Amino acid sequence: MPIHAPHAQLYSSVKLEVAKAKLGHAGRKSSYAALNLVAYIDMMTMLVIFLLMSFSATGEILFVQKNIVLPDAQNWTDLERAPVIGVSKDVVTLDGSQVATADELMKDSATGDFKIAELHDKLVTLIAERVPLTMAAVDPGSTNLGAPGADGLPEGGVYANSYGDVRQAFGFCEEHGLGPQLAIYEPGFLQCVLTYHRAGRLPAGAMVKLYFGGEWGMWARARGVTFGLPPTKHALLAYLDMLEGTDLPWSVSVWGGDLMATPVARLALERGGHLHVGLEEHFDPDAKPTNVALVEQAVDRCEDWADIHTLTTLCRSHERVRG
Secondary structure (H helix, E strand, O other): OOOOOOOOHHHHHHOHHHHHHHHHOOOOOOOOOOOOOHHHHHHHHHHHHHHHHHHHOOOOOOOOOOOOOOOOOOOOOOOOOOEEEEEOOHHHHHHEEEEEEEEHHHHHHHHHOOOOHHHHHHHHHHHHOOOOOEEEEEEOOOEEEEEOOOOOOOEEEEEEEOHHHHHHHHHHHHHHHHHHEEOOOOOOHHHHHOOOOHHHOOOOOOOEEEEEEOOOOOOOOOOOOOOOOOOOOHHHHHHHHOOOEEEEEEEEEEEEEEEHHOHHHHHHHHHHOEEEEOOOEEEOEEOOHHHHHHHHHHHHHHHHHOOOOOHHHHHOOOOHHHH
């Protein structure tokens, strides 16, 4: 077997002439050129160093060039550190302090209670310290909320607030001087409130907000499944029988419907109550009013009911909405 000098096996094995010419550098000049990355890497390194030198976590600007001076701000405030909630596979922390463990959360989820009590209390306290509040929402009871399923039967869940939750909420209101805004979804909610009232433990500034269930329900997904009492004359009178002798201020609203289209609105004003209107509770499948439009509608209706003595002051107090 003859012995040959070594050579490029790939080049000799290619039979196509054009490909062979390119492999042998006999074709046209390539359009590709080598790129030297050293200068690019140097530039990126300098940018990173510049950004690190000029960055400040406090919000202050550190000037690299000392001869550049910006004018002083006339109105300014220091940046405040926001609460940081950390969630890991083992613990939940607030600003680095442990507020719950994974085992505690798993135990609570088995009972249907997903509230992290310590985290909730600390966050509510922080909010009360930083935001000048005068009132707080309190839901003193539990009820079923849902909508019709595919078969037309109710589907949903339980909106739960235990007696312990209510006690804690009222205690927070007392501690921080907040007037509780009491959402009354069902008569049982009002029974709880009246118990605190009789015991002299209902925080000052309480407002009883009577919620009536409209035909579209709380979630306004479809007709047929609602909550509480319907927005009728006798339903409101039943609540007023419970409130008799308490002198607690109260208001009415319809969730999943239009309050002003029910007999509850006029009767409430006749009996010394207040109207609670807004986009949160209003629903009409054929109309999408704004908050201002809903208030103006209520004012106009009050003017139509001018035979009620108490409406004159109410209408005048809402005239500013028109501006």
